[in-house]
Structures are given as structure tokens and as C-alpha cells.
Amino acid sequence: MNRLTALSTSVEGFDIIGDVHGCARTLKALLERLGYQLDGEVYWHPRRKAIFVGDILDRGPRIHEAIRIVRAMVENDQAYCIVGNHEFNAVAYTTEVSDPGADPSFLRPHDKRNNRLIHETLVQFASFPDEWRATLEWFKSLPLFLESEAFRVVHACWDTASVARLRAHSGTDEPTLGALMDALVSGDKELTRALDRITRGTSLSFPDGRYLLSRDGLKRDIFRTKFWSIDPETYSDVVFQPDPLPEDLMERKLNERERRKLISYPASEVPVFFGHYWLQGRPRVQRQNLACLDYSAVKFGRLVAYRFDGESTLSNDRFVWVYVDPKPHNS
Numbered sequence: 140m141n142r143l144t145a146l147s148t149s150v151e152g153f154d155i156i157g158d159v160h161g162c163a164r165t166l167k168a169l170l171e172r173l174g175y176q177l178d179g180e181v182y183w184h185p186r187r188k189a190i191f192v193g194d195i196l197d198r199g200p201r202i203h204e205a206i207r208i209v210r211a212m213v214e215n216d217q218a219y220c221i222v223g224n225h226e227f228n229a230v231a232y233t234t235e236v237s238d239p240g241a242d243p244s245f246l247r248p249h250d251k252r253n254n255r256l257i258h259e260t261l262v263q264f265a266s267f268p269d270e271w272r273a274t275l276e277w278f279k280s281l282p283l284f285l286e287s288e289a290f291r292v293v294h295a296c297w298d299t300a301s302v303a304r305l306r307a308h309s310g311t312d313e314p315t316l317g318a319l320m321d322a323l324v325s326g327d328k329e330l331t332r333a334l335d336r337i338t339r340g341t342s343l344s345f346p347d348g349r350y351l352l353s354r355d356g357l358k359r360d361i362f363r364t365k366f367w368s369i370d371p372e373t374y375s376d377v378v379f380q381p382d383p384l385p386e387d388l389m390e391r392k393l394n395e396r397e398r399r400k401l402i403s404y405p406a407s408e409v410p411v412f413f414g415h416y417w418l419q420g421r422p423r424v425q426r427q428n429l430a431c432l433d434y435s436a437v438k439f440g441r442l443v444a445y446r447f448d449g450e451s452t453l454s455n456d457r458f459v460w461v462y463v464d465p466k467p468h469n470s
């Protein structure tokens with residue numbers, strides 16, 4: 140029996156919380172709205188536990204504080220947190236892969252784009268070097284996904300084959316990021332792909348060598364796809380990324396090879412909760428067994444939770460959220 144199953148029998152339910160990205164003030168407001176109380180440094184609830192879908196850090200104004208809140212809850216058994224692509228990025232950015240004596244090179248290259256993404260996190264931890272080191276170790280101790288008889292939690296995409304691959308490698312049902320690091324450093328492609336799939340989701344290449352210039356000026360030759368469309372036929376049925384596709388590609392039909400690369404989650408399986416997708420608007424389930432909790436908090440959207448009590452059919456009534464204050468420093 141894994142940790143989550145053991146716990147489900149002793150609590151009334153779980154509050155699953157989307158990508159925080161350093162919006163600590165909003166996180167505190169959401170926890171309070173959900174009935175959590177502060178005892179010393181730890182938020183707790185008499186009958187419920189919180190589950191964070193990852194991406195606590197980067198981008199926002201209060202990254203250091205957000206990590207302190209979540210870590211204190213996890214270490215005091217009031218919450219679980221899984222690894223998002225940003226927790227993995229931070230660990231990879233600080234993990235050397237070069238031979239001793241050579242110029243240091245890192246699992247995640249220190250290029251302009253990657254430097255920019257982690258910059259705010261490093262600035263906020265600059266005065267706390269020991270705590271930053273401990274935080275990276277804590278990230279490695281986090282599970283890559285959670286599963287119980289009633290539900291599953293993953294950052295971007297529940298892909299059965301990738302989950303099986305990660306379990307087989309670690310020899311446990313609930314592998315941590317730390318259990319993969321040696322294999323990732325030695326360049327294990329299959330494992331890298333499995334981790335990428337569950338923390339970033341699926342993507343497709345643009346056809347005919349075409350590419351897209353994103354709003355931040357980067358050239359993209361792939362576009363991110365969502366895993367919850369049923370029988371998708373065209374690119375517009377599967378694209379999710381914030382930059383829209385060129386118009387003439389939107390109605391392009393998916394070919395067989397592209398369809399095979401996509402993943403779809405069966406309607407007969409237990410609910411999956413995830414983050415990652417920068418959704419906007421009023422939170423609602425994607426399907427009766429799929430609920431995304433990322434509503435772009437750090438872009439002044441909403442920080443969202445789903446109050447899960449074990450139901451097999453998810454309901455739009457179970458979402459709770461806090462609007463993020465549009466004044467940039469109040470997030």
C-alpha cells in the first residue's frame with residue numbers, strides 16, 4: 140500500500156492545488172478559504188490534506204515564501220507535493236554532468252532562456268544558500284506522481300507507459316525524482332522521455348519544417364498538445380499552448396503517425412488531477428475523470444483547488460479559487 144492509500148482512510152478528503160509559481164500571498168488566501176489554519180509555520184486542516192501538483196517556484200514574486208509554506212506542510216504530514224517541470228528544471232540546472240576538472244556543464248544547460256527562467260528563484264534564495272541547497276534536496280525527495288485506488292495526481296500527463304517505465308526503474312510504486320538522477324545524468328534517453336512526458340505532456344512537430352516565433356522571441360519547431368480531447372481530428376483539437384498556431388495549420392488534419400504520438404486517457408479509469416496548462420476562465424473539468432488545476436495564477440489568473448472526496452465523477456461545483464491581485468507585487 141502506498142502512502143496516499145494509507146492516508147485516504149483517515150481523512151475526509153483532499154484539496155488538490157494548482158501551479159503556485161511563487162504566488163505565496165494568493166496561496167495563503169486560498170488555504171484560508173479552504174479552512175486551513177496556521178499553527179506556527181504550518182497550515183493544517185482538521186479533516187483534510189492538501190496535494191500540490193508541482194511548479195511551486197519560478198516566475199512569481201514570492202517564490203521563497205511559497206516553497207517555505209508548501210515544504211512545511213509536506214514535512215509535517217499536512218500535504219503532499221509532486222514534481223512539476225520547474226522543480227525538475229531547478230534540480231537539472233544545478234546538477235553537473237561534466238567530468239571532474241572539466242569546465243562545469245549541467246544537466247540543464249545554462250543558456251539564455253534557462254538562465255532567465257530560474258533567475259527570479261535564484262535572486263530570492265541568494266541570501267539563503269543553505270536553504271536553497273536543502274530545497275533542491277527536498278525537490279529530489281518528492282514523488283513524480285501519486286496514485287491511490289480512487290485517483291491519480293501528475294503534473295502534466297498520466298501516461299501509463301511512462302508511469303510503468305519510471306516504476307520499473309526505481310523498483311517502487313511511487314518513484315521520487317532522486318531515484319532517477321543517476322540515470323538521467325548518464326543520458327538514459329528512455330527515462331528522460333518518460334519524465335518529460337509526465338511533467339511536460341505530449342507535443343507534435345510542425346509539418347514541412349515550419350516553425351513558430353513565440354511571444355518571447357523563441358523559435359519553436361514543436362507545439363504542445365493536450366491529452367483530454369476525445370477523437371481529435373485536427374491540430375486545433377489538440378493544441379493548448381498560449382501562442383496560437385498559424386491560422387492555416389489550425390484545421391490541418393492529424394495524420395496517423397501524429398495520432399499515434401498523442402495520448403488519451405480512458406473514460407473508464409479513476410480521476411486524474413494535473414496542472415501545467417495555463418488555462419483561463421472559470422475552472423471546469425476537462426472530462427468527468429480529468430481536472431486541470433492550473434489557471435495561470437502567476438499571469439494574474441486564479442489559483443485553483445479541487446475539493447476531492449473520492450467521487451468517481453468529477454464536478455464543476457468542487458472547484459475553489461482565489462483571483463490573483465492584478466497589482467504585480469501583491470501575488
Ligand SMILES: [Mn+2]
Nearest residue numbers: 158194223415
Ligand atoms: Mn506551471
